[in-house]
Amino acid sequence: MTTRASLLIGSSLAAALLLTAACNPPGGTKSASSDSSLAAKSFVAPGQKDEFYLFYSGGHSGQVYVAGLPSMRHISTIPVFAPYPATGYGFDVESKAMMGQFTWGDVHHPGLSQTDGLYDGRWLFVNDNANNRIARIDLRDFKTKQIFGPIPNSSGSHGSSFLTENSEYVLVASRFSVPLPKGRYADVAKYKDEFNGMVSGIKIDAKTGEMSVGWQVLTPPFNWDLGSTGKGPSSGWAFWTSYNSEMAHETLEATSTQSERDYAAVVNWRAAEQAVKDGKATMLDGVPVIDPAKVPGVMYFLPVPKSPHGIDTDPSGRWIASSGKLQPVTSVFDFEKIKKAIDARTFDGEVRGVPVIKHAAVIEGEVPVGLGPLHTQFDGKGNAYTSLYIESAVAKWTLPPWNDQQKKDLNGIVTDKIPVHFNIGHLVVGGSDTKKPYGKYLVAMNKLSKGRHISVGPSQPESSQLIDLEGGKMTMLYEAYTEPEPHFAQILKVDAIAPIEVYPKAENTNPNAVWSADQARITRTGNKVDVRMMAIRSRFVPDKIEVRAGDEVTIHVTNSEQTTDMIHGLGIGEHNINVVVDPGETKTVKFTAGKAGVFPFYCTNFCSALHQEMQGYLGVKP
């Protein structure tokens, strides 16, 4: 080759390298898929319906969002812990009372009710990490029916809302330890001695779904993080991870990450239930608390890689996957070995009277999934999927039992990896926490979305990505910008439920409901004015309310329609009142008439061709 030719080739290579480097520096995963054949896989044509519901938590928005899969379209919002004028939630007497003194919550982990280890389509439970509450949404009408809490002796309700296999209990655990009972002061410097954590089983009434505290187990002031429930061989057991087994109380970032391992709690909830029945619990703040040091057989500690996050039981109930976010592995424990270790007392000492299960006796293997593993989901076909926060990827790996060759090099069982954008937190595979997962789709809920969307300024949305699990390799299908901030989600087959679309008139037992114009009336008792109002296309009856300043006004408004989607709202000008009433529903608003004047009220939810005309006046005489 001539010098000139070499020079030519050399310089063009250099130029090409420079060019590629400028376009796409190595290591980035900002790739955009341009395979339009993939579009068909998530395309739900106008008029067609999705196959699955995706219920995702709205984090500190306090709400639950409903999207369809595979389209990822946001369909509806279920207000839970925060007012939502769009459906009038938080303005009427009933929802206001349910929300209590708070106007926000931090929704983390939605959990569907189960019967025999399968979703039964009755309720969805969500926890409020901030105010230690748990809410029940009825899937018959997609409405919040109960907000339970603040739960006594529990602070930072994060390790929630995981359901036992027959919805006996929904799990709750304290992320933040405080002096107990709540309301007692102690110096944070005395954290180790004065503060305590708590794991709880919130009992669910099998008929009504009403929640109450079933049992609580007192723990050292570890930070309880995430949990799951057992089934099959692990039936009757519950698991939680914790961080900060160092019991540090300041600059946790460094002080709580010193030990190589933290503890998971392995709780025999049937034994806890029995202990309460047998009177072995102590009442604290009105609820039964079990001291595990005094009641053996209820709680054990299991060492897991340091600062773990998720702890997930597989569909068989035998394998438990837990990931330490600071180690690049997911630990797989064999519950059968855990059971044996407990029976044979194969312990490694104890912490405050709680036996520590010998790690070596129960570990099946540490799967090298990648950097920053958090949560694991299962497809029911022997595969597990772990989210990798730091690596921004999802790793697919094979569950045990493994053969000798696989055991020798667990790198071999990681069969696929797909980049996600970016910094994935939770991920969900439909039915992963049941005996029979749907598989099919995985939704990656990413914490950062920067650069993926048209710019909307500094408040950046969260992105969620739909991944196809059918076929050998994971395929990225679609991405959407989910309302802040999805932590976890549940996927439910659409045909698993049959929600009502109007409240049947026959079921409305509200004594103030009105169904025809002649039943509507205004009554006055002293300074109390009671209005029984009917809303129907396209008028309010009555549409003139006259009161005196200082009167206590109560309006019971009934939407006397029985037609799907014929929703009426009642907004009163300058009164901070807007209720939205579904067909067949009666809602009550209360206010004290303030300054004199005439205030228009009108239908806020577009109803009919003469919706604009649906209005009236509230006259306040001085």
Place this chain on the structure above:
Amino acid sequence: MNARFVSMQRLLDRPVSLTGRLLVLVAVVVLLAGATLPLWRISLVAPQYAEGLTLDMYAYQIVAGNDGQDLAEINTLNHYIGMKHIAQADFLEMKLLPFAIGVFALLALRAVAVGTIMSLVDLAMLFTYFGVFSLGSFAYRLYSYGHHLDPAAPMTIEPFMPVVFGSQQIANFVQTSLPLAGTLCMVGFFLLLITATWSSVREARREAA
């Protein structure tokens, strides 16, 4: 000429044949079945009512679709054009029709027992009148609903004649009105009477020959 009347009179006085009696018995069963089945369906279909709003008219009741809700919905919609509320109580026919059908069943049973061809002819003639009158009355009902519109209603539309048989467009709705099984039973009753008459006449002539 006179002989012809006499022979006709003789024929009409002949008893109903055995086959004829059986056919009339079947006709009674068909008539009574018709009294319990829906006679006519009026349906309204629009883009936002893709599954349609339906009213099934029986001899004695109105059954609206969607567990009765469709009647409330039709009335709610009709109030915009000032149409009178459709209420079963206003339908005098729904009290008279069952009575009339009972009378026809009794007369038919009498024909089965002691009937002559004449009684079948009377029955068929009266029933034809009854049928035509009922249909006319039904059409007049629809006419009234479409023509007596409250002038103070939110929307002013030209008075209209709802279709009795077939389909037509009214604003955003396609209104369809078609007979149902009950009406077919009524027609069946009539045809069975005719067949019974024909069979009795044939047998009478055969015997005379």
